[in-house]
Amino acid sequence: xxxxxxxxxxxxxxxxxxxxxxxxxxxxxxxxxxxxxxxxxxxxxxxxxxxxxxxxxxxxxxxxxxxxxxxxxxxxxxxxxxxxxxxxxxxxxxxxxxxxxxxxxxxxxxxxxxxxxxxxxxxxxxxxxxxxxxxxxxxxxxxxxxxxxxxxxxxxxxxxxxxxxxxxxxxxxxxxxxxxxxxxxxxxxxxxxxxxxxxxxxxxxxxxxxxxxxxxxxxxxxxxxxxxxxxxxxxxxxxxxxxxxxxxxxxxxxxxxxxxxxxxxxxxxxxxxxxxxxxxxxxxxxxxxxxxxxxxxxxxxxxxxxxxxxxxxxxxxxxxxxxxxxxxxxxxxxxxxxxxxxxxxxxxxxxxxxxxxxxxxxxxxxxxxxxxxxxxxxxxxxxxxxxxxxxxxxxxxxxxxxxxxxxxxxxxxxxxxxxxxxxxxxxxxxxxxxxx
Amino acid sequence: xxxxxxxxxxxxxxxxxxxxxxxxxxxxxxxxxxxxxxxxxxxxxxxxxxxxxxxxxxxxxxxxxxxxxxxxxxxxxxxxxxxxxxxxxxxxxxxxxxxxxxxxxxxxxxxxxxxxxxxxxx
Numbered sequence: 174x175x176x177x178x179x180x181x182x183x184x185x186x187x188x189x190x191x192x193x194x195x196x197x198x199x200x201x202x203x204x205x206x207x208x209x210x211x212x213x214x215x216x217x218x219x220x221x222x223x224x225x226x227x228x229x230x231x232x233x234x235x236x237x238x239x240x241x242x243x244x245x246x247x248x249x250x251x252x253x254x255x256x257x258x259x260x261x262x263x264x265x266x267x268x269x270x271x272x273x274x275x276x277x278x279x280x281x282x283x284x285x286x287x288x289x290x291x292x293x294x295x296x297x298x299x300x301x302x303x304x305x306x307x308x309x310x311x312x313x314x315x316x317x318x319x320x321x322x323x324x325x326x327x328x329x330x331x332x333x334x335x336x337x338x339x340x341x342x343x344x345x346x347x348x349x350x351x352x353x354x355x356x357x358x359x360x361x362x363x364x365x366x367x368x369x370x371x372x373x374x375x376x377x378x379x380x381x382x383x384x385x386x387x388x389x390x391x392x393x394x395x396x397x398x399x400x401x402x403x404x405x406x407x408x409x410x411x412x413x414x415x416x417x418x419x420x421x422x423x424x425x426x427x428x429x430x431x432x433x434x435x436x437x438x439x440x441x442x443x444x445x446x447x448x449x450x451x452x453x454x455x456x457x458x459x460x461x462x463x464x465x466x467x468x469x470x471x472x473x474x475x476x477x478x479x480x481x482x483x484x485x486x487x488x489x490x491x492x493x494x495x496x497x498x499x500x501x502x503x504x505x506x507x508x509x510x511x512x513x514x515x516x517x518x519x520x521x522x523x524x525x526x527x528x529x530x531x532x533x534x535x536x537x538x539x540x541x542x543x544x545x546x547x548x549x550x551x552x553x554x555x556x557x558x559x560x561x562x563x564x565x566x567x568x569x570x571x572x573x574x575x576x577x578x579x580x581x582x583x584x585x586x587x588x589x590x591x592x593x594x595x596x597x598x599x600x601x602x603x604x605x606x607x608x609x
Numbered sequence: 610x611x612x613x614x615x616x617x618x619x620x621x622x623x624x625x626x627x628x629x630x631x632x633x634x635x636x637x638x639x640x641x642x643x644x645x646x647x648x649x650x651x652x653x654x655x656x657x658x659x660x661x662x663x664x665x666x667x668x669x670x671x672x673x674x675x676x677x678x679x680x681x682x683x684x685x686x687x688x689x690x691x692x693x694x695x696x697x698x699x700x701x702x703x704x705x706x707x708x709x710x711x712x713x714x715x716x717x718x719x720x721x722x723x724x725x726x727x728x729x730x731x
Contacts, residue, residue, distance in 0.1 A: 313693055320714040324627065325622060
């Protein structure tokens with residue numbers, strides 16, 4: 174915290190902390206935004222009534238702006254105090270404290286920031302644990318083994334007259350199972366250890382947007398109305414989207430959603446979807462839109478209307494997943510690239526060629542899914558710009574759509590957690606213990 | 610009611626333990642490990658109780674349960690579903706599909722005996 178900062182900097186700093194726009198602050202004190210801009214860049218000296226008025230609007234003492242026990246520092250201290258109600262009585266001496274002990278005050282403020290950061294990290298990790306396919310697979314393995322051990326051990330302890338043959342057998346089972354448990358636990362620890370490297374990383378903007386959509390079942394009734402509100406207004410009512418990049422991503426999604434909803438009105442589209450057995454090709458023709466839009470629309474419909482869960486993933490030309498709506502049994506990787514055998518990537522290598530394939534993800538509970546995939550150029554690049562591609566894959570479980578007969582293509586989630594050892598597309602070894 | 614159990618589970622050591630336990634309690638125990646042919650096995654063996662694991666190779670326990678309940682002859686068959694502890698969603702789904710009872714892994718041997726006896730009595 175610079176003590177030599179100028180009044181203009183402090184005003185700007187404080188305004189940014191409060192999230193006020195320059196124009197709004199200027200209006201509230203009766204000056205033009207351009208004049209406030211000059212003040213904030215220390216090009217105009219201010220004092221007297223205007224200073225007092227600005228300080229009032231910014232919720233600080235005028236002296237904090239001129240002499241500056243930095244406005245941002247005071248703001249941070251206030252926030253820290255707000256979390257600890259028992260220090261409330263000292264609140265009016267906050268300026269005093271920051272002015273007389275700037276170093277200590279800075280320490281309090283930075284600790285507060287650190288606590289906030291750590292809290293966010295914990296939240297993110299908790300969330301990650303709940304959705305990580307490897308964790309759930311290996312926990313299942315551990316539970317299975319523990320079940321066998323518990324039951325076998327109890328038999329050995331409780332059965333007085335046990336036959337020696339059986340006894341030997343159960344001892345051998347116990348030994349095998351404890352070995353398996355040890356290996357499973359080791360794999361789990363190794364995995365968590367590796368993950369610890371990025372523990373400090375914040376959840377990505379994309380994850381923020383996904384959490385926002387997941388909480389709403391990927392369906393936004395506000396945008397289905399005849400006169401939908403501006404997406405910005407929806408965003409204003411979503412404080413859970415904290416970072417600016419997340420808000421930007423969300424805004425782009427909402428705009429696209431609104432356009433799709435206009436072209437494919439809910440009731441008519443849902444009826445047509447059921448009519449055609451969720452065939453994106455026929456639906457695209459019927460509504461005069463591209464199949465990619467139909468994919469998005471199907472994934473945005475409530476389950477009850479389409480007749481079952483619908484999953485969707487999209488990726489850009491680099492293969493990076495840009496949108497993920499999972500369905501049970503078809504795990505989508507939370508980080509890194511997915512399985513190269515996904516029809517999504519097959520489509521990416523053949524732009525504009527529609528693809529329909531039945532796939533079977535690896536897992537202990539094999540299930541088959543009907544997928545439709547297509548790669549299209551993004552509009553807006555123009556004739557001179559570079560070609561920007563986007564591929565999308567619609568994922569329909571057996572309960573949602575009728576699967577055509579024939580062999581299913583075996584696929585995985587991502588190599589690290591895939592049990593298909595001999596896969597031709599494998600790019601790194603699996604960390605799953607044998608027998609998973 | 611007879612004392613004939615069909616255990617559909619793919620973990621060999623769990624099978625061995627449950628088979629031992631129930632046999633000593635006077636039950637005839639048949640076992641089966643493949644999800645795809647489980648329904649045929651139920652029809653063929655005609656057990657008094659089915660113990661059905663959720664996670665099976667080939668076909669999930671949920672699908673098998675759905676088929677059992679859809680079959681006129683088997684609709685009333687008591688089915689004890691094995692789910693993993695904490696898997697609330699699995700349990701809810703099994704409930705919706707008409708499972709008679711649940712048992713969460715890891716279970717205790719007393720729990721197995723009591724539950725199976727209760728199902729036979731009901």
